[in-house]
Amino acid sequence: xxxxxxxxxxxxxxxxxxxxxxxxxxxxxxxxxxxxxxxxxxxxxxxxxxxxxxxxxxxxxxxxxxxxxxxxxxxxxxxxxxxxxxxxxxxxxxxxxxxxxxxxxxxxxxxxxxxxxxxxxxxxxxxxxxxxxxxxxxxxxxxxxxxxxxxxxxxxxxxxxxxxxxxxxxxxxxxxxxxxxxxxxxxxxxxxxxxxxxxxxxxxxxxxxxxxxxxxxxxxxxxxxxxxxxxxxxxxxxxxxxxxxxxxxxxxxxxxxxxxxxxxxxxxxxxxxxxxxxxxxxxxxxxxxxxxxxxxxxxxxxxxxxxxxxxxxxxxx
Numbered sequence: 001x002x003x004x005x006x007x008x009x010x011x012x013x014x015x016x017x018x019x020x021x022x023x024x025x026x027x028x029x030x031x032x033x034x035x036x037x038x039x040x041x042x043x044x045x046x047x048x049x050x051x052x053x054x055x056x057x058x059x060x061x062x063x064x065x066x067x068x069x070x071x072x073x074x075x076x077x078x079x080x081x082x083x084x085x086x087x088x089x090x091x092x093x094x095x096x097x098x099x100x101x102x103x104x105x106x107x108x109x110x111x112x113x114x115x116x117x118x119x120x121x122x123x124x125x126x127x128x129x130x131x132x133x134x135x136x137x138x139x140x141x142x143x144x145x146x147x148x149x150x151x152x153x154x155x156x157x158x159x160x161x162x163x164x165x166x167x168x169x170x171x172x173x174x175x176x177x178x179x180x181x182x183x184x185x186x187x188x189x190x191x192x193x194x195x196x197x198x199x200x201x202x203x204x205x206x207x208x209x210x211x212x213x214x215x216x217x218x219x220x221x222x223x224x225x226x227x228x229x230x231x232x233x234x235x236x237x238x239x240x241x242x243x244x245x246x247x248x249x250x251x252x253x254x255x256x257x258x259x260x261x262x263x264x265x266x267x268x269x270x271x272x273x274x275x276x277x278x279x280x281x282x283x284x285x286x287x288x289x290x291x292x293x294x295x296x297x298x299x300x301x302x303x304x305x306x307x308x309x310x311x312x313x314x315x316x317x
Contacts, residue, residue: 001027001072004034008135010120011060014052018062023125025137026116028074033142035086039154040133041065043162044189045280049128053282057126061118063134064090064127065162067154070145077142085150087161090129092143106173114139129162159190167194167255170278172202175251179203184240185225186265187255188216191278193223195253200224204251208243210236210264231264240268248273257281263289271297 008023028034046062048054070084080086091111093100099107113130118139125132132138148157167190171177175195183199185192188211199207200223209220210229217228229239241248248270254262257279265275266289 003027004137006136008118008120008125008132009062010125011050011058011062013058014056015050018050021120023061023135024119025135025139026118028072028077028114028139029116030074030076031142032074032114032116032139033077033080033145034071034073034137034139035066035068035088035145036071036137037063037066037068037133037135039067039158041155041158041162041190045162046128046134048280048282051282053280055126059120059123059125061120061125061127061132061135061138063138064088064129064131065158066131066133066138067148067157067161068133068138071137073142080142080145080147084145084147085152085154085157086145087148087157088131088133088138088140089144089146089161089165090131092141106169112141113144114141131161163190164194166278167191167196167253168198168201170253170255170276171195171198171251174278175199175253175274175276177202177204177251180205181250182206182208182244182270184208184210184236184249184252184265184268185220185255186210186231186236186253186261186268187279188213188220188225189255192253192255193220195255195278196220196223196225199251199253206243206249208240208249210240237264237268244270247271250274251276253278255279257285259285259287262287266293267297269297 004025040063043065049060066088073080093105093108094110097109117124177199181204183204185195188209207225208227209225212232229236251274252265252269253276254265
């Protein structure tokens with residue numbers, strides 16, 4: 001099998017309009033798989049790439065929230081085969097680092113992607129989140145392709161690779177939402193709605209959705225939000241305190257990636273509660289919170305047994 005020439009959506013320069021161009025996808029080498037993309041979601045992170053908000057490794061091959069069928073695998077790949085229906089995940093875990101050894105592969109410190117590069121006119125492409133799925137075919141590390149039931153719809157499966165995984169993980173894994181908790185989610189896009197669903201699955205008693213768009217708040221209710229706050233007309237911090245007996249939420253998830261929203265999320269948490277940052281900021285953004293607030297809005301230990309005044313947990317990237 002030879003390299004494949006296919007069409008892909010590329011960002012050539014910061015802020016420039018994306019273009020559909022012919023790219024070259026290599027034949028898979030050791031540890032790699034070439035996948036025919038059947039569906040790929042549009043994620044705000046792809047806009048961050050185009051705007052230079054992730055890094056400046058242009059040109060980028062955009063797209064990362066995808067599902068497809070394995071076309072071919074490298075010579076040493078044994079757990080995938082041509083014809084397998086897969087969802088693509090950001091990075092393959094190493095299985096041997098100190099996080100993996102503790103049974104925490106989602107915190108793997110040595111994740112990796114395909115070794116070979118896809119190219120545009122002989123120039124190496126940087127695939128978004130190591131995937132690059134706005135293309136007819138893409139090359140990934142075999143560990144980035146997870147087999148799923150072929151009866152599932154590709155457009156639904158693709159969302160599992162980013163938005164659903166990030167939101168559910170922010171609530172269940174990183175936030176540690178538990179039975180009876182109160183949870184607030186700032187930002188009700190795909191990731192925020194998945195966090196809402198994850199919080200309900202984890203047994204949260206009250207899930208408060210916060211957004212500026214009434215249409216998104218309506219959708220959030222369908223995903224399990226018990227209360228909604230329109231931040232365009234209401235102070236969300238005060239609203240969350242009113243809904244939680246004046247205490248604030250046990251777990252607050254920021255799914256926007258905005259410093260002001262993070263500050264609101266921080267102040268909307270209960271004493272020694274948890275703030276999970278899952279929204280993607282750009283490199284210029286800064287958080288300005290007085291250290292005395294970290295000290296004062298905590299306690300000797302949190303209810304989850306951590307000896308810290310505040311847990312601000314970074315998730316997703």
